[in-house]
Amino acid sequence: MKETRIALANLGKIRPESIEDYLESGGYKVLEKAVTIDPESLTKEIEDAGLRGRGGAGFPAGTKSRFSRLSCDICPEKYVVCNADEGEPGTFKDRIIMENDPHLLLEGMLIAAYIIGASKGYIYIRGEYTESINRVSAAIEQARERNILGNKIFGSEFSCDIEIRLGAGSYLCGEELTLLESLEGKRGYPRIKPPFPAEKGLFGKPTLVNNVETLAHYPSIIQNGAAWYNHLGTEKSPGTKIFTISGKVNNPGFLEVETGVTLRELIFDFGGGIKDGKKFKAALLGGAAGTFVDESMLDVPLGYDTLKEKNLTLGSGAIMILDEDDSVTKVLHNALRFFKHESCGKCVPCRVGCKQLLILMDRINEEYDPEAVQALEEEAKYMAATSLCPLGQSPILPIASAKRFFNIAAAE
Numbered sequence: 510m511k512e513t514r515i516a517l518a519n520l521g522k523i524r525p526e527s528i529e530d531y532l533e534s535g536g537y538k539v540l541e542k543a544v545t546i547d548p549e550s551l552t553k554e555i556e557d558a559g560l561r562g563r564g565g566a567g568f569p570a571g572t573k574s575r576f577s578r579l580s581c582d583i584c585p586e587k588y589v590v591c592n593a594d595e596g597e598p599g600t601f602k603d604r605i606i607m608e609n610d611p612h613l614l615l616e617g618m619l620i621a622a623y624i625i626g627a628s629k630g631y632i633y634i635r636g637e638y639t640e641s642i643n644r645v646s647a648a649i650e651q652a653r654e655r656n657i658l659g660n661k662i663f664g665s666e667f668s669c670d671i672e673i674r675l676g677a678g679s680y681l682c683g684e685e686l687t688l689l690e691s692l693e694g695k696r697g698y699p700r701i702k703p704p705f706p707a708e709k710g711l712f713g714k715p716t717l718v719n720n721v722e723t724l725a726h727y728p729s730i731i732q733n734g735a736a737w738y739n740h741l742g743t744e745k746s747p748g749t750k751i752f753t754i755s756g757k758v759n760n761p762g763f764l765e766v767e768t769g770v771t772l773r774e775l776i777f778d779f780g781g782g783i784k785d786g787k788k789f790k791a792a793l794l795g796g797a798a799g800t801f802v803d804e805s806m807l808d809v810p811l812g813y814d815t816l817k818e819k820n821l822t823l824g825s826g827a828i829m830i831l832d833e834d835d836s837v838t839k840v841l842h843n844a845l846r847f848f849k850h851e852s853c854g855k856c857v858p859c860r861v862g863c864k865q866l867l868i869l870m871d872r873i874n875e876e877y878d879p880e881a882v883q884a885l886e887e888e889a890k891y892m893a894a895t896s897l898c899p900l901g902q903s904p905i906l907p908i909a910s911a912k913r914f915f916n917i918a919a920a921e
C-alpha cells in the first residue's frame with residue numbers, strides 16, 4: 510500500500526540520536542527561513558493548508574495558532590505546549606515520531622512558538638515512554654549546544670527554550686486543560702472552558718496546545734506551501750494521517766497515508782486481511798472514546814469531516830479490528846471499565862454515571878436485557894449533557910455506535 514510520509518518522512522533514513530543526520534537531511538532549514546518571515550504570513554500558510562489537530566478533536570490548527578498569537582499581541586509571556594501524553598488506548602503514533610525523529614518535533618514546535626510569539630515550550634510526555642523521553646531529551650541538548658534552542662535563534666530576535674515534563678499515567682491529563690493543571694504542578698483536575706488556552710492557558714498566559722503529529726506537519730507546510738498540502742487527502746481534512754492498526758489483522762502496525770483512505774484498504778491492503786481467514790466483524794475507530802463500525806462503513810473515506818457526517822469519529826487514528834468470533838459487547842465493556850477507572854470524580858454525572866454504566870453492563874452480561882441496553886444509552890446521554898469535561902462526554906460514543914450497528918447482548 511502506498512504511503513505518503515510527512516510526519517514519518519525521515520523514519521529509517523536518519524539516525525534519531527544524530528543532529529548531524531537531521532541537519533544533512535535539510536533539518537532546521539525551514540526554521541532558519543521561518544524566523545525571517547512575518548508571523549502573519551506563516552499563520553496564513555497553516556490556515557490555508559487546512560491542517561487539523563491530530564490529537565483527536567481535529568480542530569483547525571491555523572485558527573488555534575491565530576487565536577494564541579492575537580489573544581495578547583504584546584504579552585511578554587506565551588507558551589507552546591506539545592501534548593505527547595498519548596493516552597488513548599490503541600494509539601502509538603506520537604511515540605514513533607519522538608523515537609525516530611525528535612528534531613522534527615522540536616523544529617515544528619519552534620516554528621509554532623515563533624508564530625505566536627512564545628519564548629518557552631513544554632513537551633508533556635507520558636512517563637512510560639522511556640525511549641521517547643531519552644530521544645527528545647538528547648535532541649534538546651544537541652539543539653541547545655548549536656544555539657538552535659536558546660537566545661537569538663539563527664541570529665534573529667526570536668529566543669525560545671523547550672523543556673520536557675512527564676505525565677504519570679492519567680488518561681485525563683491528556684485533555685489539554687487538565688494537562689495545563691498538571692504542568693503547573695497541580696492535581697490533574699480539568700478546568701472549565703472558556704477561557705480557552707489560547708487566551709488563558711499555562712500560568713494564566715496565552716498558550717498554544719498541539720499534539721506531536723500536528724506539530725510535525727509544520728515544517729513541511731512552511732517549506733512546500735499551503736497549496737501543496739491541501740491537495741493531499743480529502744478536501745476538508747487535508748494532508749496525511751498516521752493510523753495505528755491493532756487486533757485481528759495479519760499485519761498490525763502503523764502507516765502514514767493521505768486522509769481519505771478507506772477502512773477496507775487499511776485492513777486488506779496494509780493489514781493483510783483478517784487473521785486466520787476469518788470474517789471481518791467490526792472496527793473501533795479512535796480508541797475508547799471512539800466509535801464502532803460494521804462492514805457497511807468499510808468504504809467510507811477516513812477524514813474528520815467524512816466520518817462526522819456519518820456520526821462517527823476518526824479520533825487519534827487508532828483502529829482496532831474485531832473478527833467474527835469477537836464480541837463487541839466485551840470490547841465496549843472494557844472501554845466503559847477504562848472510563849470508570851480514569852474518571853477523576855470531580856463531577857457527579859461522570860463519577861456516578863461511570864459506575865452506573867458498569868452496573869448496566871453486568872445486567873446485560875447476565876441475560877438478554879433490552880431495557881438495560883436502552884438505559885445504558887440514556888445514562889450515557891445524560892452524562893454527555895451534564896459532565897464537566899470531555900471524559901464524561903465520551904462513553905456515549907462507543908455505546909451509541911455499538912447499539913447502532915450491533916446487538917449489545919451477552920450472547921452476541
Ligand SMILES: Cc1cc2nc3c(=O)[nH]c(=O)nc-3n(C[C@H](O)[C@H](O)[C@H](O)COP(=O)(O)O)c2cc1C
Nearest residue numbers: 562563564592594595596683684685719720723899
Ligand atoms: C480525556 C482526553 C484525553 C486526551 N488525551 C490526549 C492525548 O493523549 N494526546 C493528545 O494529543 N490529545 C489528547 N486529547 C485531546 C486534547 O484535549 C487536545 O484536543 C489536543 O491536545 C489538541 O491538540 P491538536 O489540536 O493538535 O489535536 C485528549 C482529550 C481528552 C478529552
Ligand code: SF4
Nearest residue numbers: 854855856859898901
Ligand atoms: S467528567 Fe469525569 S473526568 Fe471530567 S471532571 Fe467530571 S468526573 Fe472528572
